[in-house]
Amino acid sequence: MKPFGCLLYFVAFWNLAGAPPAPVWGGELRFCVRADPKTLDPLQSADQPGETVRYLTGGVLLRLNRATQTLEPELAESWRTEAGGRALEFRIRKDVKFSDGSAFTAADVVYTLKALFDPASTFPAADGFRRGPGAIVVEQRGPDVVRIAFPNAAAGAERLFDEVAMVSKRWPADRRGAIGMPVLGPYRVVEYRPGDYIRLARNPNFWRTDATGRRLPYIDSLRLIVQQNRSLEVRRFTKGEIDLVDTLDPEDYARLARGGAWRAHNLGPGLGAEQLWFNQTPAGRIPDYKKAWFSSREFRNGMSAALNRADIARVVYGGWAAPAPGAVSPANSFWFNSRVPAPAYAPQQALADLARAGFRSTGGALRDSGGHAVEFSIITNSGNQMRERTAALIQDDLAKIGVRVTIVALDFPSLLERVTHTFDYDACLLGFSSVDLDPSGQMNLWLSSANAHAWNPEQKAPATEWEAEIDRLMERQAAEPVPAKRKAAFDRVQEIAARESPMLFLVYRNTLCAVSSELRNVSPAVVGPSLIWNVERLYFESARRAEARR
Amino acid sequence: MGPLLKPALHILATAVLGVLLAGALIRMAPGFGIDEREFDLRLNDDSVRRIRAEAGAGRSLWSFYVAYGRGLATGDLGTSRALGRPVSELLRERIPITLGAAGAGLLAAWTVALTLAMVCVHCRNAVVDAACGGFNALLLCLPAAALGLLTMLVSGQSGRAAIVAAAIALAVMPRLFRLTRGILAEAWSSPHVACAMARGISPVRLMLWHILAPSAGPLLALAGVSTTLAFGAAIPIEVVCDSPGVGQLVWQAALQRDFPLLVNLGLMVCLLVAGSNALAEAASGVVGSAGRGR
């Protein structure tokens, strides 16, 4: 018996030693936001600080698990799609209360959704649901069931509920966002000093509990400090004044990765890409011969082959970026098409592609069939050092095949005016950060009639056959309820984009972040908010630390 | 009332003209009426059209001024498009921060610049002159934003207003030093100074009554101009130091073409410049007549 008893003790000791420490309750988590939120109204917020506050305070029907990239029930304990994707039905969780103690019911859901889908409303979150003409009908079916009927099939629409915070029907609409508004999220706003900070305190009635039945969150309060300057943000982090930095520049990451009282995380390629596109707008204020160049697939493919993406990732991003294989990041595990061949750096291939389109190298300069020297300008937004360096690398790469490029860095409104209003530009280098994994979130990019169809927006009819095909495929996947069929359609879109190169995808920036060693249960993810997506379960390592942060 | 009315009318006229011209410049600048939400992939065409209409790209400058004038009469300065808050509220929060920091910075800058200039002019020593000149040359070569960062690093971020004030002082002081040194050097070379020295007048009395006093006119004019310098330096310093003052607001408003905010800030700047220069002129007039009286 004795050896067995010793074994029992050994196993018990081993389990206890390996078991995670019990979560510590209390303390204040501090991190920075880049600017003041334009509004605290959860339905109106469209900028990042506002969306951060909405995420922390808003209760949603469904939540995207940022780690697994799957949708999970939240305030809706279950949901189902009906009528081939034309309707969604939610069963609302019972016994949930707002922060002021009032009951959360299906009536609140109906109220919120009716306000959101009101045709007169201008809520950014509503646009993703509106697919074609016709009204969206919201009705309560029973005490805990809400049904939403769309005029057209809206595949994947349930994911959009991750961004729709439920509001109380008892709270006046004109005071939505005011301090004191009842909320369903883990925190509520208690103090806001513009230009300084936003302080959130725990929601005493938050519906989630831990394993012991005690109401979450573990941490008592959050302080969102308004800090525009990134290097100051990192400095505050290294001094221990804040607990996490969710977006690090490569140079800052390199410094933090050397070690300290924190953990620096490199999550691999994120969802944000750097992209270059050429102006294919017929109304573009550029000479006709340039329009002919930019409309030529061989020209675009030639330019693409001449760009050394590996060098951009290595030189500009210090290796913390990956050459973009195509229109979708590999981090988007379900929608990424691994069959799309990644563009390779091949200047000779580039010249061969261009030769097929009538371009010839003469005296070190590339010329078209009309004798025009291939020269164009690339506009990009100023103040972004990585992007300006990327532009310089592109300029150098294209010089090697005889193309002269002028880089013009403009402030963002001037750039946007040229790209969306006057079309007075040759090529544009910008970055897009995708927050939506689902391709339906990119409809406004791929549809030829859309305003964000960067290279030739708002077309009355598709200008090319391949754009018409992309239109058909995107509409098909948006209405198709079967995920595998949706994926097949969107895979085809990626293949067309790789063949036609309307946008040259350059690199996917790695998601780089850092967290204080004293903060526990952090599970960094590429989908934002990277570090606080499970904020209710974060806690400080020790009571001393939690007490120091009161 | 008479002596005050004319300068007041001048200031008002300058402010009105300044606001009209500023508004025209802002309206003509590229990017006006553009909202970066237009590039938000989540928004459909209808929303983008609505945003464009809100941005007022098609609205005439004259209709804006009419509405603005009406609002101004009732104390309504309009609403900031970028921040979504009443302009009057924003200014009320931020003006004291900038005034305090710029005022303290300017005072410190003048104290150091005038002291160094007097020392250089009085000592007439190559080493002293080279040292002061070298120090000021180095400060002149540093961007104001870099000075802001340096003061933050040195101070460790305690007391943001003090950091901004110190950075403004470092940015403005070298320019004041150069000009005051030139003004005082010019006064030093006057014949009456040589005469005063020959008569054995003490250095302090010489400096105060025979160099500073005759230089009062240009020095006071410089004082008026220095408020503009301080405010100009406050913009990049507040942006870098994240100080929630008017300078930071100016930069944000300019980058986002926030027309209501920019017009009001333009009015504020016009009043500040015209007011401080008018004050300097008035002081110069008083000093001049006192000198003549003596």
Add this chain to the structure above:
Amino acid sequence: MTSVRRAAAILLASIYVVCLFPGWVAPFDYAHQFRDLVAAPPSARHPLGTDALGRDSLSRLIYASRVSLLLAPAAALLATAIAALLGGVAGYCGGGVETVAMKATDLVLSLPWLFVLLIARAWMPLSMLPWQTIGITFILLGSFGWAGAARVICAAAASLRSSDMLLHAKACGCPRWRLFAMHVLPNLRSILLAQFLILIPVFILTEGNLGVLGLGVGEPLPSWGNLLRELMNLPAVAERPWMLAPLAVFAMVTGCFYLLTSPGDYA
């Protein structure tokens, strides 16, 4: 000339010779990227190391000197000349001329010239060469940078108006233009020189800051302004102190200008 001034003159002249013939002195082309030597420390091959894109920092500093040392003093001269003329005439004439001129300077001081520069950039074709863009930028800076100095010069000229020297010259029948040119302007020399000296580094720095709006020098052409913008990354500067080389040269040149133009016989 004292030995200090002589040394300053020789140093400045050497720098200008290097500026005018950078191809003779710079070891590499300013745009050449050594992509395997990014942000390298100083070495025999690259005495000032390389920048974030692997370009030789010494070569870029030499070519940057050409842009800044030729254009910034020219712009400063333009601004000082306008200030001297406007401020000097206003102070000398007095009365309504002075009032109108000073109100005009108040207006110029308070207008948002940033938007004028933005408008200028919008009108410039995107295909303009970096040299052309930077040239226009400096002309604009020179054209608008006179207002502050004009006020000070006006006040100084006004104080000269009632001076004995001027009264004496008037009594001798000196014509007005001669009074202004030969008796007023020379007595404003210290202030004009001071203003000129201030404006050179101010314009160099302003050009760097205007890069944020697309008005500075375009890639790959270097200028002191855009080299100095890199100083904003203080952690990087702390790790790579050789990045301070442009600042050291800039301060040295500004100091040389100061020494050469200092009044008095003691410098």
